[in-house]
Amino acid sequence: MTFQAFSEQRAKQLAEKDRVCILALETSCDETAAAVVENGRIIRSNVVFSQIDLHALYGGVVPEIASRAHMEACDRVVDEALRQAGMTLREVDALAVTRGPGLVGALLTGVNCMKGLAFSAEKPLIGVHHIEGHVSANYLTYPDLEPPFLCLVVSGGHSHLVEVADYGVYRLLGQTVDDAAGEAFDKAARVLGLPYPGGPRIDALAEEGNPLAFSLPSPRTGGRYDTSFSGLKTAFLNLVHTLEQRGEPLPKADLAASFRRAVCGELTEKTRRLLTDRLAEGHPPRAMAMAGGVSANRELRRMMSSLCDELGVPLRMPEIALCTDNGAMIGSAAYYQLRKGDLADLSLNAEPSLRLAERV
Ligand code: KG4
Ligand code: ZN
Numbered sequence: 001m002t003f004q005a006f007s008e009q010r011a012k013q014l015a016e017k018d019r020v021c022i023l024a025l026e027t028s029c030d031e032t033a034a035a036v037v038e039n040g041r042i043i044r045s046n047v048v049f050s051q052i053d054l055h056a057l058y059g060g061v062v063p064e065i066a067s068r069a070h071m072e073a074c075d076r077v078v079d080e081a082l083r084q085a086g087m088t089l090r091e092v093d094a095l096a097v098t099r100g101p102g103l104v105g106a107l108l109t110g111v112n113c114m115k116g117l118a119f120s121a122e123k124p125l126i127g128v129h130h131i132e133g134h135v136s137a138n139y140l141t142y143p144d145l146e147p148p149f150l151c152l153v154v155s156g157g158h159s160h161l162v163e164v165a166d167y168g169v170y171r172l173l174g175q176t177v178d179d180a181a182g183e184a185f186d187k188a189a190r191v192l193g194l195p196y197p198g199g200p201r202i203d204a205l206a207e208e209g210n211p212l213a214f215s216l217p218s219p220r221t222g223g224r225y226d227t228s229f230s231g232l233k234t235a236f237l238n239l240v241h242t243l244e245q246r247g248e249p250l251p252k253a254d255l256a257a258s259f260r261r262a263v264c265g266e267l268t269e270k271t272r273r274l275l276t277d278r279l280a281e282g283h284p285p286r287a288m289a290m291a292g293g294v295s296a297n298r299e300l301r302r303m304m305s306s307l308c309d310e311l312g313v314p315l316r317m318p319e320i321a322l323c324t325d326n327g328a329m330i331g332s333a334a335y336y337q338l339r340k341g342d343l344a345d346l347s348l349n350a351e352p353s354l355r356l357a358e359r360v
Contacts, residue, residue, distance in 0.1 A: 004345040007124040011341055014093055014124070020338070021085070023092040024331035025078060027110030028102025028130045029156070030054075030061045032073040035327030036085035036092060040136070040335030041143045045084035046321075046328040049073045056196050060186070067105030074113045081327065089121050096334030099127035099344070100351030101157065107350035115346055126334040127344040130325075131158055131356045132168065134291035136332035137318035145316055150278075150285045152271055152304070153356075155292030156182035156199075159267070161225045161274055162357060164289070167336035170357035174225025174270055181263055181294045184229035188259045191240050192252050202256045203297050209257030211299075214239060216262040224277075225270050232262050260299050267294075268303040275311050289316040296323035 001009075014020050019038060026033040030051040036044040051069045055061050082089060097114035100107055111127070118125035135151050147167060153160040159176035179187070182199055189198020194205070216235050219228035236259050243250055271288065278285050288308055294300060301317055308315035322329060337343075 003119060004343075006122065007343045007345070008341065010124050011094075011338055011343055014338065017093065020093045020335065021087065021091070022094045022096050022126070022331045022334050022338070023078065023081065023089070024096040024128070024327045024334055025074065025110045025114050026098045026130070026133065026325055026327045026330045027070040027074065027106050028098045028100070029106060029325060030066050031325040032070050032077045033325060033327040034077045034081035035331050036081055036087060037140070037328050037331030037335065040332045041139055043140055043328045044087070045081045046326055047077050047081045047084060048326050049077050052197065059190060059196050061103070063103045063105055066103055067109055070106050070109040074109060078113070078117070089117065092123065094124045094126060094334070094338055095121075096126040096128050096330050097348075098130045098133065098330055099348060100130065100354035102130055102350075102352060104350050104352040107352060111348055111350050115348060119346060124338065125344045125348065126337050126342070127348045128330045128333045128337065129354055129356060130330075131155070131160075131292070132170075132333045133329040135162075135164060135289070136336075137291060137322040137326070137329040138289045138316050139332045140322055140328055141318045142316050145287060145289070148285075149287040149289050149316070150274065151289040151291055152267060152295070153291045154181045154267060154294035154300070156180060156186070158292060159227050159229070160356065161270060168340065168342070172357040173274060174223055174227065176227045176229060177221050177223070178228050178230035179233060181227070181229060181267060182292070184233050184263055185260075185294065187233050188236050188256075191237055192250065192255060199294060199297070202260055203299070205253050206257040206260040206299065209251070209253030209255070211257040211261035213251065213254035214258040216258060219266050225274050227266050227270050229263060229266065232259070232266070260297070264297065264300040264303050267300060268307055271304065272307055272311075275307070275313055279311065285313055287314045287316050291318065291323070293324045296320050
Protein backbone atom coordinates (compact mmCIF):
# COMPACT_ATOMS: atom_id res chain seq x y z
CA MET A 1 0.00 0.00 0.00
CA THR A 2 1.34 3.48 -0.82
CA PHE A 3 1.95 6.00 1.95
CA GLN A 4 -0.93 8.10 0.67
CA ALA A 5 -3.44 5.23 0.53
CA PHE A 6 -2.40 4.16 3.99
CA SER A 7 -2.74 7.74 5.34
CA GLU A 8 -6.22 8.13 3.91
CA GLN A 9 -7.34 4.84 5.42
CA ARG A 10 -5.87 5.78 8.79
CA ALA A 11 -7.46 9.26 8.69
CA LYS A 12 -10.88 7.62 8.16
CA GLN A 13 -10.30 5.42 11.21
CA LEU A 14 -9.27 8.47 13.23
CA ALA A 15 -12.57 10.18 12.40
CA GLU A 16 -14.23 7.62 14.71
CA LYS A 17 -11.80 8.19 17.54
CA ASP A 18 -12.77 10.42 20.54
CA ARG A 19 -9.25 11.48 21.33
CA VAL A 20 -6.84 12.36 18.54
CA CYS A 21 -3.32 13.47 19.48
CA ILE A 22 -1.16 15.23 16.91
CA LEU A 23 2.59 15.75 17.20
CA ALA A 24 3.40 19.04 15.43
CA LEU A 25 6.66 20.68 14.42
CA GLU A 26 7.26 24.35 13.54
CA THR A 27 10.53 25.50 11.96
CA SER A 28 9.54 28.35 9.63
CA CYS A 29 11.80 31.02 11.13
CA ASP A 30 13.94 31.13 14.26
CA GLU A 31 12.15 28.86 16.73
CA THR A 32 12.39 25.09 16.64
CA ALA A 33 9.11 24.19 18.29
CA ALA A 34 7.22 20.94 18.82
CA ALA A 35 4.01 20.12 20.64
CA VAL A 36 1.44 17.42 21.22
CA VAL A 37 -2.13 18.68 20.93
CA GLU A 38 -5.30 16.73 21.70
CA ASN A 39 -8.40 17.29 19.54
CA GLY A 40 -7.07 20.62 18.31
CA ARG A 41 -7.77 22.26 21.66
CA ILE A 42 -5.80 20.74 24.54
CA ILE A 43 -2.05 21.28 24.84
CA ARG A 44 -0.38 18.10 26.09
CA SER A 45 3.09 19.60 25.65
CA ASN A 46 4.57 22.67 23.97
CA VAL A 47 8.36 22.94 23.67
CA VAL A 48 9.96 26.01 22.09
CA PHE A 49 13.68 26.15 21.46
CA SER A 50 14.52 29.73 20.53
CA GLN A 51 17.50 30.56 18.33
CA ILE A 52 17.44 34.25 19.32
CA ASP A 53 20.92 34.13 20.90
CA LEU A 54 22.40 32.77 17.65
CA HIS A 55 20.94 35.56 15.52
CA ALA A 56 21.16 38.50 17.96
CA LEU A 57 24.82 39.00 17.09
CA TYR A 58 23.81 39.79 13.48
CA GLY A 59 20.80 41.98 14.33
CA GLY A 60 18.33 39.67 12.55
CA VAL A 61 17.67 36.10 11.42
CA VAL A 62 20.48 34.64 9.28
CA PRO A 63 18.77 31.98 7.09
CA GLU A 64 21.75 29.58 6.90
CA ILE A 65 22.28 29.69 10.64
CA ALA A 66 18.55 29.10 11.19
CA SER A 67 18.50 25.99 8.94
CA ARG A 68 21.54 24.49 10.62
CA ALA A 69 20.21 25.20 14.11
CA HIS A 70 16.83 23.63 13.24
CA MET A 71 18.63 20.56 11.92
CA GLU A 72 20.55 20.21 15.16
CA ALA A 73 17.54 20.84 17.40
CA CYS A 74 14.64 19.06 15.62
CA ASP A 75 15.10 15.58 17.05
CA ARG A 76 15.69 16.81 20.58
CA VAL A 77 12.71 19.16 20.56
CA VAL A 78 10.40 16.47 19.14
CA ASP A 79 11.60 13.95 21.74
CA GLU A 80 11.08 16.48 24.52
CA ALA A 81 7.54 17.27 23.32
CA LEU A 82 6.70 13.55 23.39
CA ARG A 83 8.34 13.12 26.80
CA GLN A 84 6.44 16.04 28.34
CA ALA A 85 3.18 14.71 26.88
CA GLY A 86 3.96 11.29 28.38
CA MET A 87 3.58 9.62 24.98
CA THR A 88 5.67 7.63 22.56
CA LEU A 89 5.77 8.26 18.81
CA ARG A 90 3.69 5.07 18.36
CA GLU A 91 0.94 6.47 20.59
CA VAL A 92 0.38 9.74 18.68
CA ASP A 93 -2.24 9.55 15.93
CA ALA A 94 -0.80 11.87 13.29
CA LEU A 95 2.11 14.18 12.56
CA ALA A 96 1.99 17.80 11.40
CA VAL A 97 4.54 20.27 10.15
CA THR A 98 4.59 23.89 8.94
CA ARG A 99 4.93 23.87 5.14
CA GLY A 100 5.06 27.67 4.61
CA PRO A 101 5.37 30.57 4.43
CA GLY A 102 8.82 31.17 5.90
CA LEU A 103 12.51 30.71 5.23
CA VAL A 104 12.93 27.95 2.66
CA GLY A 105 15.86 26.19 4.33
CA ALA A 106 14.27 26.40 7.76
CA LEU A 107 10.96 25.02 6.45
CA LEU A 108 12.69 22.23 4.54
CA THR A 109 14.42 21.02 7.68
CA GLY A 110 11.10 20.59 9.48
CA VAL A 111 9.28 19.14 6.47
CA ASN A 112 11.99 16.53 5.89
CA CYS A 113 12.19 15.63 9.57
CA MET A 114 8.43 14.99 9.76
CA LYS A 115 8.25 13.19 6.41
CA GLY A 116 10.90 10.78 7.66
CA LEU A 117 9.09 10.22 10.96
CA ALA A 118 5.69 9.81 9.28
CA PHE A 119 7.04 7.22 6.85
CA SER A 120 8.94 5.22 9.43
CA ALA A 121 6.26 5.35 12.14
CA GLU A 122 3.40 4.92 9.63
CA LYS A 123 1.45 8.01 10.68
CA PRO A 124 -0.65 10.33 8.51
CA LEU A 125 1.11 13.63 7.80
CA ILE A 126 -0.47 17.10 7.65
CA GLY A 127 1.23 20.15 6.08
CA VAL A 128 0.10 23.34 7.83
CA HIS A 129 0.06 26.98 6.75
CA HIS A 130 2.02 28.97 9.34
CA ILE A 131 -0.50 31.81 9.52
CA GLU A 132 -3.37 29.36 9.84
CA GLY A 133 -1.43 28.09 12.85
CA HIS A 134 -1.29 31.59 14.35
CA VAL A 135 -5.05 32.00 13.91
CA SER A 136 -5.60 28.58 15.51
CA ALA A 137 -3.71 29.65 18.66
CA ASN A 138 -7.08 31.19 19.56
CA TYR A 139 -8.68 27.72 19.64
CA LEU A 140 -6.19 26.71 22.31
CA THR A 141 -6.92 29.72 24.52
CA TYR A 142 -10.69 29.65 23.93
CA PRO A 143 -11.93 26.05 23.72
CA ASP A 144 -15.43 27.22 22.76
CA LEU A 145 -14.38 29.55 19.93
CA GLU A 146 -15.64 28.43 16.54
CA PRO A 147 -15.73 30.14 13.14
CA PRO A 148 -17.03 32.42 11.78
CA PHE A 149 -15.07 35.28 13.32
CA LEU A 150 -12.79 38.13 12.25
CA CYS A 151 -9.07 38.12 12.94
CA LEU A 152 -6.28 40.69 12.98
CA VAL A 153 -3.15 38.76 11.96
CA VAL A 154 0.00 40.65 12.90
CA SER A 155 3.37 38.93 12.70
CA GLY A 156 6.87 39.58 11.42
CA GLY A 157 5.73 39.10 7.82
CA HIS A 158 1.95 39.70 7.87
CA SER A 159 -0.52 42.42 8.77
CA HIS A 160 -3.86 41.07 7.62
CA LEU A 161 -7.49 41.56 8.50
CA VAL A 162 -9.22 38.30 7.64
CA GLU A 163 -12.57 36.67 8.02
CA VAL A 164 -12.31 33.10 9.28
CA ALA A 165 -15.42 31.81 7.54
CA ASP A 166 -14.89 28.20 8.62
CA TYR A 167 -12.01 26.00 9.69
CA GLY A 168 -9.43 26.46 6.95
CA VAL A 169 -11.56 28.96 5.02
CA TYR A 170 -10.25 32.53 5.03
CA ARG A 171 -11.24 35.73 3.28
CA LEU A 172 -8.63 38.43 3.07
CA LEU A 173 -10.28 41.78 3.83
CA GLY A 174 -7.26 44.03 4.27
CA GLN A 175 -3.49 43.86 4.33
CA THR A 176 -0.41 46.01 4.63
CA VAL A 177 0.53 47.83 1.45
CA ASP A 178 4.20 47.85 2.47
CA ASP A 179 5.89 46.57 5.66
CA ALA A 180 4.34 44.19 8.16
CA ALA A 181 3.69 45.49 11.68
CA GLY A 182 6.33 43.24 13.27
CA GLU A 183 8.88 44.28 10.65
CA ALA A 184 8.17 47.95 11.50
CA PHE A 185 8.72 47.29 15.21
CA ASP A 186 11.96 45.44 14.47
CA LYS A 187 13.28 48.26 12.26
CA ALA A 188 12.37 50.98 14.76
CA ALA A 189 14.11 49.00 17.49
CA ARG A 190 17.25 48.81 15.39
CA VAL A 191 17.21 52.59 14.95
CA LEU A 192 17.11 52.91 18.75
CA GLY A 193 20.03 50.47 19.06
CA LEU A 194 17.90 47.79 20.74
CA PRO A 195 18.91 44.17 20.18
CA TYR A 196 17.01 41.69 17.98
CA PRO A 197 14.12 40.85 18.13
CA GLY A 198 13.03 44.45 18.47
CA GLY A 199 9.25 44.17 18.92
CA PRO A 200 9.25 42.91 22.50
CA ARG A 201 12.06 45.36 23.43
CA ILE A 202 10.19 48.37 22.09
CA ASP A 203 7.09 47.14 23.89
CA ALA A 204 8.90 46.85 27.24
CA LEU A 205 10.68 50.20 26.89
CA ALA A 206 7.47 51.93 25.78
CA GLU A 207 5.80 51.01 29.08
CA GLU A 208 8.07 53.60 30.75
CA GLY A 209 7.65 56.32 28.11
CA ASN A 210 5.18 59.02 27.16
CA PRO A 211 3.27 58.06 23.98
CA LEU A 212 2.36 61.70 23.35
CA ALA A 213 5.96 62.94 23.46
CA PHE A 214 6.37 62.82 19.67
CA SER A 215 3.74 62.91 16.98
CA LEU A 216 4.13 60.70 13.91
CA PRO A 217 2.09 61.00 10.71
CA SER A 218 -1.10 58.97 10.20
CA PRO A 219 -0.57 56.50 7.35
CA ARG A 220 -2.69 56.79 4.20
CA THR A 221 -3.76 53.73 2.22
CA GLY A 222 -6.02 53.05 -0.73
CA GLY A 223 -8.01 50.10 0.56
CA ARG A 224 -10.46 50.73 3.38
CA TYR A 225 -9.03 48.03 5.64
CA ASP A 226 -5.42 48.16 4.40
CA THR A 227 -2.56 49.25 6.63
CA SER A 228 0.78 50.94 5.98
CA PHE A 229 3.86 51.24 8.14
CA SER A 230 6.68 52.33 5.89
CA GLY A 231 5.85 56.07 6.13
CA LEU A 232 5.79 55.77 9.92
CA LYS A 233 9.11 54.00 9.87
CA THR A 234 10.73 56.72 7.72
CA ALA A 235 9.27 59.51 9.86
CA PHE A 236 10.61 57.74 12.95
CA LEU A 237 14.05 57.36 11.39
CA ASN A 238 14.15 61.07 10.49
CA LEU A 239 12.99 62.05 13.97
CA VAL A 240 15.72 59.98 15.62
CA HIS A 241 18.40 61.38 13.29
CA THR A 242 17.27 64.94 14.02
CA LEU A 243 17.44 64.29 17.76
CA GLU A 244 20.86 62.65 17.41
CA GLN A 245 22.20 65.67 15.56
CA ARG A 246 21.40 67.79 18.59
CA GLY A 247 23.92 65.68 20.45
CA GLU A 248 21.67 65.07 23.46
CA PRO A 249 20.91 61.60 24.83
CA LEU A 250 17.95 60.03 23.01
CA PRO A 251 14.70 59.88 25.03
CA LYS A 252 14.37 56.22 24.02
CA ALA A 253 11.38 55.35 26.20
CA ASP A 254 9.36 58.30 24.86
CA LEU A 255 10.38 57.45 21.29
CA ALA A 256 9.44 53.78 21.76
CA ALA A 257 6.10 54.73 23.33
CA SER A 258 5.28 57.19 20.54
CA PHE A 259 6.17 54.70 17.81
CA ARG A 260 4.24 51.88 19.48
CA ARG A 261 1.23 54.13 19.84
CA ALA A 262 1.36 55.04 16.12
CA VAL A 263 1.63 51.40 14.92
CA CYS A 264 -1.06 50.13 17.28
CA GLY A 265 -3.23 53.14 16.40
CA GLU A 266 -3.06 52.23 12.71
CA LEU A 267 -3.98 48.59 13.39
CA THR A 268 -6.80 49.51 15.76
CA GLU A 269 -8.16 52.19 13.43
CA LYS A 270 -8.49 49.77 10.50
CA THR A 271 -10.06 47.19 12.81
CA ARG A 272 -12.51 49.84 13.97
CA ARG A 273 -13.52 50.54 10.37
CA LEU A 274 -14.13 46.86 9.72
CA LEU A 275 -16.15 46.33 12.89
CA THR A 276 -18.25 49.48 12.49
CA ASP A 277 -18.97 48.55 8.84
CA ARG A 278 -20.10 45.07 9.88
CA LEU A 279 -22.27 46.48 12.66
CA ALA A 280 -23.79 49.07 10.31
CA GLU A 281 -24.55 46.33 7.76
CA GLY A 282 -26.42 44.42 10.47
CA HIS A 283 -23.81 41.63 10.60
CA PRO A 284 -22.23 41.90 14.03
CA PRO A 285 -19.17 39.60 14.14
CA ARG A 286 -19.35 36.69 16.53
CA ALA A 287 -15.86 37.61 17.76
CA MET A 288 -12.80 39.68 16.91
CA ALA A 289 -9.63 37.63 17.34
CA MET A 290 -5.94 38.47 17.17
CA ALA A 291 -3.01 36.35 16.01
CA GLY A 292 0.76 36.49 15.43
CA GLY A 293 3.76 37.78 17.34
CA VAL A 294 2.63 41.41 17.47
CA SER A 295 -0.62 40.38 19.18
CA ALA A 296 1.59 39.96 22.28
CA ASN A 297 2.05 43.74 22.28
CA ARG A 298 0.66 45.22 25.48
CA GLU A 299 -0.55 48.49 23.96
CA LEU A 300 -2.23 46.67 21.06
CA ARG A 301 -4.02 44.38 23.51
CA ARG A 302 -5.19 47.38 25.54
CA MET A 303 -6.33 49.36 22.49
CA MET A 304 -8.15 46.38 20.96
CA SER A 305 -9.80 45.64 24.33
CA SER A 306 -11.17 49.15 24.66
CA LEU A 307 -12.29 49.19 21.00
CA CYS A 308 -14.15 45.90 21.34
CA ASP A 309 -15.65 46.93 24.70
CA GLU A 310 -16.88 50.17 23.14
CA LEU A 311 -18.46 48.37 20.17
CA GLY A 312 -19.75 45.40 22.16
CA VAL A 313 -17.82 42.81 20.12
CA PRO A 314 -16.25 39.89 22.04
CA LEU A 315 -12.44 40.04 21.79
CA ARG A 316 -10.32 36.88 21.62
CA MET A 317 -6.55 37.11 22.18
CA PRO A 318 -4.26 34.08 22.44
CA GLU A 319 -2.37 33.91 25.71
CA ILE A 320 0.99 35.67 25.34
CA ALA A 321 3.09 32.51 25.03
CA LEU A 322 0.90 31.34 22.12
CA CYS A 323 1.13 34.60 20.15
CA THR A 324 4.69 34.02 18.93
CA ASP A 325 5.80 30.94 16.99
CA ASN A 326 5.07 27.61 18.67
CA GLY A 327 4.21 24.03 17.77
CA ALA A 328 0.86 23.87 19.58
CA MET A 329 -0.79 26.29 17.15
CA ILE A 330 0.33 24.04 14.26
CA GLY A 331 -1.11 21.00 16.06
CA SER A 332 -4.43 22.79 16.46
CA ALA A 333 -4.71 23.83 12.80
CA ALA A 334 -3.65 20.31 11.74
CA TYR A 335 -6.51 18.70 13.66
CA TYR A 336 -9.14 20.50 11.58
CA GLN A 337 -7.28 19.63 8.37
CA LEU A 338 -7.17 15.98 9.39
CA ARG A 339 -10.91 16.02 9.99
CA LYS A 340 -11.37 17.26 6.41
CA GLY A 341 -9.02 14.59 5.04
CA ASP A 342 -6.55 17.28 3.96
CA LEU A 343 -3.42 15.15 4.21
CA ALA A 344 0.08 15.48 2.81
CA ASP A 345 1.97 12.76 1.02
CA LEU A 346 5.70 12.24 0.78
CA SER A 347 5.97 14.83 -2.00
CA LEU A 348 5.24 17.56 0.60
CA ASN A 349 7.61 20.46 -0.01
CA ALA A 350 8.46 23.76 1.65
CA GLU A 351 6.47 26.67 0.23
CA PRO A 352 8.23 29.87 1.30
CA SER A 353 5.69 32.26 -0.24
CA LEU A 354 2.46 30.43 0.52
CA ARG A 355 -0.58 32.76 0.71
CA LEU A 356 -3.41 32.41 3.20
CA ALA A 357 -6.30 33.63 1.11
CA GLU A 358 -7.08 35.69 -1.91
CA ARG A 359 -8.50 39.14 -1.49
CA VAL A 360 -12.27 39.59 -1.66
O1 KG4 B 1 4.44 35.53 14.65
P1 KG4 B 1 5.89 35.68 14.90
O2 KG4 B 1 6.46 35.03 16.12
O3 KG4 B 1 6.72 35.18 13.67
C1 KG4 B 1 6.30 35.40 12.37
O4 KG4 B 1 5.49 34.59 11.88
O5 KG4 B 1 6.75 36.41 11.80
O6 KG4 B 1 6.15 37.25 14.94
C2 KG4 B 1 7.40 37.78 15.16
C3 KG4 B 1 7.26 39.27 15.15
C4 KG4 B 1 8.60 39.97 15.25
O7 KG4 B 1 8.61 41.01 14.32
C5 KG4 B 1 8.58 40.48 16.68
O8 KG4 B 1 9.37 41.65 16.86
C6 KG4 B 1 7.12 40.76 16.88
O9 KG4 B 1 6.47 39.69 16.26
N1 KG4 B 1 6.75 40.81 18.30
C7 KG4 B 1 6.29 41.93 18.89
C8 KG4 B 1 6.08 41.61 20.25
N2 KG4 B 1 6.41 40.29 20.43
C9 KG4 B 1 6.81 39.83 19.21
N3 KG4 B 1 6.06 43.15 18.40
C10 KG4 B 1 5.61 44.08 19.25
N4 KG4 B 1 5.40 43.84 20.58
C11 KG4 B 1 5.61 42.64 21.11
N5 KG4 B 1 5.38 42.41 22.41
ZN1 ZN C 1 4.87 33.29 13.09
